[in-house]
Amino acid sequence: MNYWQRRQHQLNQQLEKDEVRLKKRLSSFYDTEFRKLDRQIAAYYKQYGTDHVIEYRRLLEELPLEDKRLLIEQMDVFAEKYPQYAHLMPVRESVYKLDRLEGLQYSIRMQQLEIGAVTQKEIREHLERQALRGGNAAAQAMGFGENFYSMNPDIVKQFVGAAWSNGENFSQKIWRNTEKLAGYLNTDIAQGFARGDSYEKLVRNLRQRFGKVSRKDAYRLIYTEGTYVMAEATMQPFIEDFEEYRLSTAADGKVCDLCRELAKKKFRIQDRQPGANFPPLHPWCRCTFTIEVEDWDKWIEDYENRHGNGQAEKTAGRLKDGGENAILDKTSDKEEVDVHIVGKIDKNIYKCITEDIVTDEVIITDERIQHIKERHPNDYERFYSYIPEIIENPDYIIEANKSNTAVILKEIEEQGEKFKLVLRLKVESDPVEYKNSVMTFWYIGDTTWRKSLKNKKILYKRE
Numbered sequence: 001m002n003y004w005q006r007r008q009h010q011l012n013q014q015l016e017k018d019e020v021r022l023k024k025r026l027s028s029f030y031d032t033e034f035r036k037l038d039r040q041i042a043a044y045y046k047q048y049g050t051d052h053v054i055e056y057r058r059l060l061e062e063l064p065l066e067d068k069r070l071l072i073e074q075m076d077v078f079a080e081k082y083p084q085y086a087h088l089m090p091v092r093e094s095v096y097k098l099d100r101l102e103g104l105q106y107s108i109r110m111q112q113l114e115i116g117a118v119t120q121k122e123i124r125e126h127l128e129r130q131a132l133r134g135g136n137a138a139a140q141a142m143g144f145g146e147n148f149y150s151m152n153p154d155i156v157k158q159f160v161g162a163a164w165s166n167g168e169n170f171s172q173k174i175w176r177n178t179e180k181l182a183g184y185l186n187t188d189i190a191q192g193f194a195r196g197d198s199y200e201k202l203v204r205n206l207r208q209r210f211g212k213v214s215r216k217d218a219y220r221l222i223y224t225e226g227t228y229v230m231a232e233a234t235m236q237p238f239i240e241d242f243e244e245y246r247l248s249t250a251a252d253g254k255v256c257d258l259c260r261e262l263a264k265k266k267f268r269i270q271d272r273q274p275g276a277n278f279p280p281l282h283p284w285c286r287c288t289f290t291i292e293v294e295d296w297d298k299w300i301e302d303y304e305n306r307h308g309n310g311q312a313e314k315t316a317g318r319l320k321d322g323g324e325n326a327i328l329d330k331t332s333d334k335e336e337v338d339v340h341i342v343g344k345i346d347k348n349i350y351k352c353i354t355e356d357i358v359t360d361e362v363i364i365t366d367e368r369i370q371h372i373k374e375r376h377p378n379d380y381e382r383f384y385s386y387i388p389e390i391i392e393n394p395d396y397i398i399e400a401n402k403s404n405t406a407v408i409l410k411e412i413e414e415q416g417e418k419f420k421l422v423l424r425l426k427v428e429s430d431p432v433e434y435k436n437s438v439m440t441f442w443y444i445g446d447t448t449w450r451k452s453l454k455n456k457k458i459l460y461k462r463e
């Protein structure tokens, strides 16, 4: 590891510490907001229900004037506090036509907007902090001093709002998640009332939805956007004086397997493209990069000719011998490449197998990769990039004939391709060195899909 790689490692550790703190803050904020929603639902049951069941008919009556006034007030407060998001609110006039059910749904939508606005602010501040820290660290590696960007933070902070994946920036992603959750909650409520669900049952469903969706979406966004911002901000100081970089997959002795092939190649800095040849390459990717120079002596000479500041040799020393050699070192050290992180799971989904899951990190070993390659020729090479999505969002989990093991069925929607994956979960009683591990996976056809669902017990089904 050279100076720059050690520095990136430190940056990632600081980033992860900040992420833990941010997630704690958001999580307790979501809890508070859910309690507000719970109180509102309770009030509805009290007002319009008998024996813990709502009389659906009464929900279709006009919303009382007082409630309309409260809604308008809620909207005014929001517009004043967040003028930049005021356009996301439904139109004011429509409030006067609402029935009681719609009034509640309207208010839920407003609450989700408020939650979205707070989430926006928290994540933006977090990412800006990372951008500045990363940019300064890279500038320091160039010999520019450790607070290079502090006077001009916008140069590195600009990446925080950039649209890099599917033309959407993080802010748009948050609003899309907000919209989605508001929609789910409103459907849950309407259907629950129509079915005659008790207050307890309805609130239980909403809590599931609220807790799971808001946290899961936010956590994933925080992680992947953090990698994006860190990679772009740290690249800035190098752009002017360097031509090439290489992806660096080593972190904590675990290698990001999805990115391993890419890390064998060098790319031009100006051709870098997050999601294609520059981090993040996939959700939960935390890869970094090294600066690559064919002939360092020539580079030192050129640099001194251009800048003449006597820094070239030191800068070269900090960046040299990173990429390829570092990768070769790793490959020669069996311990370190034996295990590859492939993604994270939501323990809530897998609790149908065991309540006792120790970690959310999932790995695959070289031995298992070899197994898959032998048993299911080409499946690994063609489809391994789907593994994170398969384990993160399974369509079905069906019974396995081994304990603590999940058999996952997943259809990748865009392509209509179907997969079966066997995941061994790590439980408390397992040896420390065990991890949640992908045992095998393969491409399956429609018939196998149907038979598996027909013949095996279904333990989990995606909603």
Ligand SMILES: [Zn+2]
Pocket: 249, 256, 258, 259, 281, 282, 285, 286, 287
């Ligand atoms: Zn990666």
